[in-house]
Amino acid sequence: MRFSVLSSILANALSASAGTILWDGRFNDLSSSKDLEKxxxxxxxxxxxxxxxxxxxVTAYVNLSPDYKxxxxxxxxQGAKITLDNTAYWNGQxxxxxxxxxxxxAAINQGKVYYHFSLMRKxxxxxxxxxxxxxxxxESHFTELKSGLLSGAPGESDSLLRWCVGGQTQWSTDWExxxxxxxxxxxDFSANTVGFWHSTGSDPLTQKVAPISASTSSNGADWHVGVLELPRSGYPDTTEDYYWSGVYIESGSITTNIAGPGAPSDGGSGNSTTSVTVAPPSTTLATSTTKASSATTTSAPATSTTAGSGGCTAAQWAQCGGINFTGCTTCASPYKCNFINDYYSQCY
Known part of the structure; x- marks a missing residue:
């Protein structure tokens, strides 16, 4: 009995949060999905x-509830239910x-980081x-989950959930x-590698695929929490629901405990919590440079703008222009200031 208790304490300690939260997307700060429209x-x-x-x-596509986590x-x-229905077509695609x-x-595209989430279907x-x-x-699809019959594959259907690197399946399981x-x-954006950790239910994460080489391309604003469905002729649309929980990004040591960073350590009573380090916020907002993407990841054309002479230079991916912008308008060499929209231009 004593050994069992000690083992349990040790297991909890090893699986507790040891990383730094770079970005927290666990829906805790949203009262409803309508907050997204702000x-x-x-x-x-x-x-x-x-x-x-x-x-x-927004409620046609995203809804929040404690029942969804x-x-x-x-x-x-709470968790999120993300939905595809017969209106879920964006930007004429x-x-x-x-x-x-x-x-x-935050530096979610630098060094070694861990992108966490839980996914379920009914x-x-x-x-x-x-x-x-x-x-x-x-955006570059260097790593992703896939489900359903892969485009171009033979057959009628496929029930697997797959983890892919560069479009190649590295791990799969039946999606029940x-x-x-x-x-x-x-x-690891520095080493250009990606690995895969996985578990089901309440089991702690374990590494299923050790880091392998990948073209780890990201501007820090192009990870898509949701789903893109490729069309297939002869198969009508049906409503589809995907349930999401525990979405966050951390650096340092990986958190393997599914309770997640900052969760009560006493089984949920809320009397004590694990120690969590949160990265300090930056004053510069990151904005996606790819407002129009497709299965082949075609980006919206960027229009070059003339950089001003503000006496300072903006780094790669930094904002360099837009309505009411007062920061650096000259990009560090060799980058150029590219127009994204009236409120945002970016160095790349």
């Missing part, structure tokens, strides 16, 4: 950029998309097995209903 290119507030969605109101994720107050992008200037409104779905992906899949992408 974000705009002119008013970049909140934890997420919200612009990749269909023509209906992994019960083991006591660090989250022929692909259904509902996606959230981190709104942060038998009600399940993802179609007859179409490819790209889930939790980067009501099973929470806990995931962490281990990304």
């Amino acid at each position: 974000w705009s290119w002119a008013n970049q507030v909140g934890p997420y950029q919200w612009y990749i969605h269909g023509s209906s109101s 992994n019960p083991a994720d006591s660090g989250s107050k 022929n692909m259904r998309r509902t996606e959230l992008i981190p709104q942060t200037s 038998n009600t409104n399940p993802p179609a097995t007859t179409r490819e779905h790209q889930i939790a992906f980067f 209903a009501d099973v929470w899949h806990n995931v962490a992408y281990e990304i």
Whole structure:
């Protein structure tokens, strides 16, 4: 009995948070999904950029509830249900998309970092097995989850959930209903490698694939928390729901405990918490440079602007122009100031 208690204490200690939270997307600061609509290119507030969605109101595509989170994720107050319906077409594309992008200037694209999330489906409104779905992906698709029949693959359907690197499957499992899949992408942007951690339910994360070589390309504002579905002729749209929990990005040592950073350490009573380090905020907001992307990741054309002579230089990916912008308008060599929209130009 004594050994059992000591083992339990040791296991909890080893799985407690030891990293630094760079960005927290666990929906704890949102009273409802309608809070997402406060974000705009002119008013970049909140934890997420919200612009990749269909023509209906936000509640058609994203809803929040404690019922939508992994019960083991006591660090989250609620989870999100992200939906594709017959209106979920963005920007005139022929692909259904509902996606959230981190709104942060933290260094989530530098050094070694861990991108955490939990994902689940139900038998009600399940993802179609007859179409490819790209889930939790980067603009360059160097790493992502995929489900359904991959585009161009033979056959009628595919029930697997896959982790892919550069489009190649490195790990897979049958995607059963009501099973929470806990995931962490281990990304080393300096070494150009990516590894895969996974567990189900309340089990702690374990490394399933050691880091392998990848083209780890990201501007720090192009990770898509959501889903892009490729079209397939002859297969009509059906409503699909995806459940998300425990979304955050950390540096340092990986948190393997599904309770997550800052979660009660006493089984959820709230009397004590683990120690959590949060990276200090930056004053510069990061904005996606790829407002129009597709399955082949085609970016919106960037228009070059003339940099001013403000006596200072902005680094790569920094803001360099826009309405009411008062910072550096000259980019450090060899970067140029590129127009994104009326409120934002960026060095790259």
